[in-house]
Amino acid sequence: MKLNRYFFILLAFVLAYGLFEFYRPKPIDWSASYRNTDKIPFGTRALYELLPSVMGQASVKNVRLPVYNFLTESKPVTPSNYVFVARSLRFDDNDVRQLLRYVARGNGVFLSAYYFPDTLGRVLGFRALVKPPRLKDTLLTNQFTNPALQKRGGYNFFHDDGRNYLVTKDARNTVVLARNSRNEPTYLRIRYGKGFFYIHNLPLALTNFFVLDRKTSDYAFKALSYLPARPTYWDEYQKQGRFDDDEQSVFRYVLSQPALTWAYYLLVVGLILYALLAGKRTQRVIPVVEPPRNTSLEFVQTVGRVYYQQGDHNHLGQKMIQFFLAHLRERYGLVTTTLDAEFAEALSRRTGVEVSDAQDLVQALQAARRTVTLSEEDVLILNGKIENFRQAVAG
Known part of the structure; x- marks a missing residue:
């Protein structure tokens, strides 16, 4: 209990x-997760829930598969859009090849991140660069190049340190859609085949904090307005992996x-x-186990007292001889059938007593066996010889 x-x-x-x-009450979590399920300031739940209205669709499909698996196994409709918003995008060579084929067929891919795969940048002719920490500028503003989308004074995303920007090498197929106040590109549209890549270098601007802030709320929708209104897929694999909420284990x-x-x-x-x-x-306490007690001696003493109290000295003497011979058989391995000189010598050798003492004891045993009726005195004499023998052996 x-x-x-x-x-x-x-x-x-x-x-x-x-x-x-x-x-x-939970403290505000200011980590940038970019997850479409997070209501924290730098999650993207607000944008994800408002995106269907921007794309003119009933819903936007949430994708929890790697790019290669989604584009080869799910076979998305064409034409369509594929949207990625994350701090860093990680594509292997197979992912990049499938993205290029997807866009070449006339689809659109929107990539918003601070860091992009080098393999994709080499094919499309752009690089994402980061200035040294000493050049950070939280007051830096961003502005669209299209006058119809511009806002007086530009957009300031003060939680961003302003160090990230884009560099483009392919002027033929690339259009700069937005720049910062240092005139550095932050948003590009790159033609590839029949479709376009939209490379956006300011993912923090698409999070809940700035989408719901009155001063910057229209920036995300203007940026996404370059995507045609058609079926749209939203990637969450880059941030949450394969498993949907209903596939989560209890431990997860x-x-x-x-x-x-x-x-x-x-x-x-x-x-x-x-x-x-x-x-x-x-x-539990380990019990103390006492060693087994030898009750043979107690039994002999009890039998002796019974015969002595009844005055049956003859039976007492005979029982004494039987127990003593049984002791010799068990302890020394002697054959006690015949008590003669040869037995006396064997008894002397096995026990180490003098031959004369052994012979004297054997003679007493023989005499006691031959006697028809042992008296009390005979029993006492026999008992004395047996005890002397025991003491000689023990000594």
């Missing part, structure tokens, strides 16, 4: 801590929630300490 009590106390403490962490969900994660770790540590400390303190 004591073990169960400790366990339930630990379990109650962990549950209480987990509930407290889960329901207490626990680790995705900070409060539940800490409660889980606390439970594991508590169980380990419980096993090491409580289990060691409450283990």
Whole structure:
């Protein structure tokens, strides 16, 4: 019962801590996740939910597959758009080849990130560069090159440090759609085959904080207005991997929630300490096992007292001889069928007593066996010789 009590106390403490962490007011999370499920300032849930109206569609399909798998296995409709918003885009060579084929057939790919794959940049003729930290500028503004989309004073995204910009080498197929106040490109449209790549270098501008801020709320929609209104796919694989929310395991969900994660770790540590400390303190005491007692001597003494009290000295003497010979057989391996001179010598050799003492004892045993009725005195004499023999052997 004591073990169960400790366990339930630990379990109650962990549950209480987990509930407290889960329901207490959360501090604002300023990390940039760019996830379409996040309501934090730098998630993209607002843009994802408003995007269908911009694209003139009932909904935008959420994609949780690598580019190669999606474009080869799902076979998206043509023409269509494929939108990526992330801090960094990671494509392997197979992904890049499939993206190029997809755009060449007349589709559009919108890529908003600070860092792009070099393989894609070499094919399309652009590079994404970053200035040294000493040149950061949070007051830097951005402006569209199309006068119809421009805003007086430009757009300032003060949570961005202003160090990222684009460089283009293919003036024939590339159009600069937006620049910063240093006249550096931040948004490009690059023709490839029958379609276009839209390279946007300011993903923070598309997050909840700036989409919902009155001063910058129209920037994201102006940037996406260059995409034709048609079926659109939104990539979440770059940020959340393959599994949708309904495919998440319980353990994966626990680790995705900070409060539940800490409660889980606390439970594991508590169980380990419980096993090491409580289990060691409450283990059962090892019982003391006494060695088996030799009751043969007690039995002999009891039988002797019975015969002595009844005055049956003859039976007492005979039993004494039987027990003594049985002792010689078990202890020294002697054959006690015939008690003669040869037996006396064997007894002397096995026990180490003098031959004369052994012969004297054997003669006493023979005499006692031949006597029809042993008296009390005969029994005492026989017992004395046996005890002397035992003491000689023990000495």
